[in-house]
Amino acid sequence: MHYQAAEYSWGYYMPVRSIGPDPLERVVRLASESAVVIFSVSSCCMCHAVKRLFCGMGVNPTVYELDQDPRGKEIERALVRLLGNSPGSVPVVFIGGKLIGAMDRVMASHINGTLVPLLKEAGALWL
Amino acid sequence: MAFGFCNVLPFSSFLDENENGLRWSCMASHRVGPVGETGLSDSGPSNPHVPYSVFHGSNVPTSFINQEGSAFDFRELEEAIVLQGVKIRNDEAKAPLFTGRPAATLEMFPSWPMRFQTTPRVGSSKSGGESTDSGSAVNTFSSKAEVQLESESPISNKASSSDHQAFDHQKHLQLQQQQIQQEMANDRSRAGPSQNQSDVKAPQEKRKGSGGSSSTSEKQLDAKTLRRLAQNREAARKSRLRKKAYVQQLESSRMKLTHIEQDLQRARAQGLFLGGCGGAGGNLSSGAAIFDMEYARWLEDDHRLMAELRTGLHAHLSDGDLRLIVEGYISHYDEIFRLKGVAAKSDVFHVITGLWMTPAERCFLWIGGFRPSDLIKMLIGQLEPLTEQQLVGIYRLQQSTQQAEEALSQGQEQLQQSLIETIAAAGPVIDGMQQMVVALGKLSNLEGFVRQADNLRQQTLHQLRHVLTIRQAARCFLVIGEYYGRLRALSSLWASRPRESLMSEDHNSCQTTATDHLQIVHQSAHNHFSTF
Numbered sequence: 001m002h003y004q005a006a007e008y009s010w011g012y013y014m015p016v017r018s019i020g021p022d023p024l025e026r027v028v029r030l031a032s033e034s035a036v037v038i039f040s041v042s043s044c045c046m047c048h049a050v051k052r053l054f055c056g057m058g059v060n061p062t063v064y065e066l067d068q069d070p071r072g073k074e075i076e077r078a079l080v081r082l083l084g085n086s087p088g089s090v091p092v093v094f095i096g097g098k099l100i101g102a103m104d105r106v107m108a109s110h111i112n113g114t115l116v117p118l119l120k121e122a123g124a125l126w127l
Numbered sequence: 128m129a130f131g132f133c134n135v136l137p138f139s140s141f142l143d144e145n146e147n148g149l150r151w152s153c154m155a156s157h158r159v160g161p162v163g164e165t166g167l168s169d170s171g172p173s174n175p176h177v178p179y180s181v182f183h184g185s186n187v188p189t190s191f192i193n194q195e196g197s198a199f200d201f202r203e204l205e206e207a208i209v210l211q212g213v214k215i216r217n218d219e220a221k222a223p224l225f226t227g228r229p230a231a232t233l234e235m236f237p238s239w240p241m242r243f244q245t246t247p248r249v250g251s252s253k254s255g256g257e258s259t260d261s262g263s264a265v266n267t268f269s270s271k272a273e274v275q276l277e278s279e280s281p282i283s284n285k286a287s288s289s290d291h292q293a294f295d296h297q298k299h300l301q302l303q304q305q306q307i308q309q310e311m312a313n314d315r316s317r318a319g320p321s322q323n324q325s326d327v328k329a330p331q332e333k334r335k336g337s338g339g340s341s342s343t344s345e346k347q348l349d350a351k352t353l354r355r356l357a358q359n360r361e362a363a364r365k366s367r368l369r370k371k372a373y374v375q376q377l378e379s380s381r382m383k384l385t386h387i388e389q390d391l392q393r394a395r396a397q398g399l400f401l402g403g404c405g406g407a408g409g410n411l412s413s414g415a416a417i418f419d420m421e422y423a424r425w426l427e428d429d430h431r432l433m434a435e436l437r438t439g440l441h442a443h444l445s446d447g448d449l450r451l452i453v454e455g456y457i458s459h460y461d462e463i464f465r466l467k468g469v470a471a472k473s474d475v476f477h478v479i480t481g482l483w484m485t486p487a488e489r490c491f492l493w494i495g496g497f498r499p500s501d502l503i504k505m506l507i508g509q510l511e512p513l514t515e516q517q518l519v520g521i522y523r524l525q526q527s528t529q530q531a532e533e534a535l536s537q538g539q540e541q542l543q544q545s546l547i548e549t550i551a552a553a554g555p556v557i558d559g560m561q562q563m564v565v566a567l568g569k570l571s572n573l574e575g576f577v578r579q580a581d582n583l584r585q586q587t588l589h590q591l592r593h594v595l596t597i598r599q600a601a602r603c604f605l606v607i608g609e610y611y612g613r614l615r616a617l618s619s620l621w622a623s624r625p626r627e628s629l630m631s632e633d634h635n636s637c638q639t640t641a642t643d644h645l646q647i648v649h650q651s652a653h654n655h656f657s658t659f
Contacts, residue, residue: 045539045572045576046538046572048537049535049537049538049541052533053533053534056530056534087575088575103575104578104579104582108586110527111524111528111583111586111590112589112590113523113527115527
């Protein structure tokens with residue numbers, strides 16, 4: 001697992017201004033930067049569960065802890081809008097830049113066998 | 128019981144004899160004590176409430192018992208005493224016990240035979256007819272004021288004054304007891320003979336009316352028969368009363384049952400409505416109750432749908448028709464997951480602790496339901512023959528369910544750890560309240576885990592349908608349904624299993640138990656094995 005501050009990107013700090021005021025844009029950009037991206041809150045147990053799921057499969061996801069991000073609240077709100085009528089804001093999973101969804105979608109896709117091909121496609125799994 | 132009297136003859140020996148042979152002893156004397164309290168006690172010799180102070184004389188009983196020549200009908204005596212006691216109780220607010228009457232009781236067993244009279248059964252709560260008839264059969268004293276049964280034998284005086292009763296040594300104790308009872312009755316109004324005469328007036332009259340023969344033996348026979356008659360009447364009356372009480376009980380239970388059924392119907396209707404509204408309204412317990420009812424109905428539907436599956440399979444329906452049935456069965460499962468979601472919103476503890484399941488199912492509880500990987504494990508042996516591709520699919524399904532379960536379990540564990548820390552965090556009252564609020568917030572995450580676990584279960588069932596052919600899927604769901612049916616049956620069998628005595632130590636007893644269980648199972652679980 002690989003925790004990352006949201007502002008850090010491509011080995012250097014980008015000026016805050018250039019990231020842009022739109023949190024959704026940020027989300028999309030961050031999501032495309034890694035094979036598996038998880039937006040999480042450090043105290044959230046469901047986030048812990050989804051992290052354990054990927055680690056159990058041998059995947060190394062990039063985790064953004066929104067409670068440790070100064071602009072995390074905005075990102076949370078953006079995620080809620082993105083997901084629609086999801087009960088919580090986190091965890092939200094992106095694989096290969098594409099939105100997978102919250103925990104229930106991740107689990108469903110794992111059970112119906114679509115998760116592993118996605119991971120392989122994104123280069124997160126080799127086998 | 129510290130009665131010197133009892134040392135004479137063991138209590139149990141009296142119970143061994145038949146009614147007619149029941150010898151008066153401690154037993155009868157016991158009766159005297161609580162007469163005022165028990166009133167309509169039963170006729171069995173089982174009254175432990177004997178006042179300690181009743182019988183101090185230890186020497187007297189011996190002589191008394193020796194005097195007893197013939198069989199004594201205890202029951203009659205007891206009933207007479209009881210009636211007397213009821214009368215006393217009706218007459219006075221309090222029935223005085225034998226406090227302060229040691230002298231009287233001591234003198235109850237003089238060395239000379241005593242005369243007796245019929246018991247006054249009037250004025251009691253019994254029916255008039257009863258008292259009229261039975262009064263003559265029971266003997267009593269006329270005088271209560273002076274229970275000085277010593278040298279001057281006042282009883283005889285009283286007897287003569289109230290009636291001309293022939294002395295019958297069979298009725299000694301009866302006499303004495305009646306005397307004591309009357310003494311109790313007349314505790315406050317020690318009016319002497321007149322009082323007692325008024326008490327015994329009616330029976331005396333009856334006694335007279337029954338033919339005041341002066342011959343002892345005649346009276347004896349007469350009295351015996353009359354006594355028996357009275358006893359029968361008394362017993363009949365008691366059983367009538369018992370029957371009445373029982374019928375009343377039944378009636379009230381019936382009323383309660385109809386009320387409960389009505390409530391159930393109402394709640395069910397409400398449950399449907401509330402279920403449609405997403406579980407809005409109602410407190411926690413009502414959410415649980417509603418879910419339990421919904422689940423019971425779901426189980427009924429389950430039986431019906433399984434029967435459909437079974438007949439569909441055996442009838443060799445076309446794949447299209449069978450598909451409809453299978454889809455219907457899957458929707459049936461979707462429905463219970465939806466209901467559980469609603470219930471988890473209102474009462475997550477009820478769902479997550481599996482209170483709605485039978486105990487055997489609860490044994491395998493995982494976050495509010497069955498463990499999907501366990502289900503796959505169970506099915507793997509039952510679904511053959513499978514193609515290579517299907518086998519791969521099933522094993523992949525098994526692996527992914529295991530990984531998902533592991534992830535959810537770890538997430539739940541972290542929740543529990545966090546809760547422990549929050550609840551255990553000590554602090555001043557204000558901080559403590561704060562911690563409780565935090566804990567409450569964390570608890571709300573439980574609902575999420577139940578939802579995810581149910582989601583996992585639902586996805587597993589859907590995936591099974593995709594991996595298998597339609598006929599295999601039909602068989603698969605039938606197997607699942609029967610499996611849980613058996614688990615539920617196991618719960619009831621376990622609850623009603625014969626409890627072998629724990630005394631036997633040899634292994635054979637365990638074998639026997641297992642065999643007994645096997646017979647029970649064979650009788651009741653025939654259809655569970657049809658598909659397996």
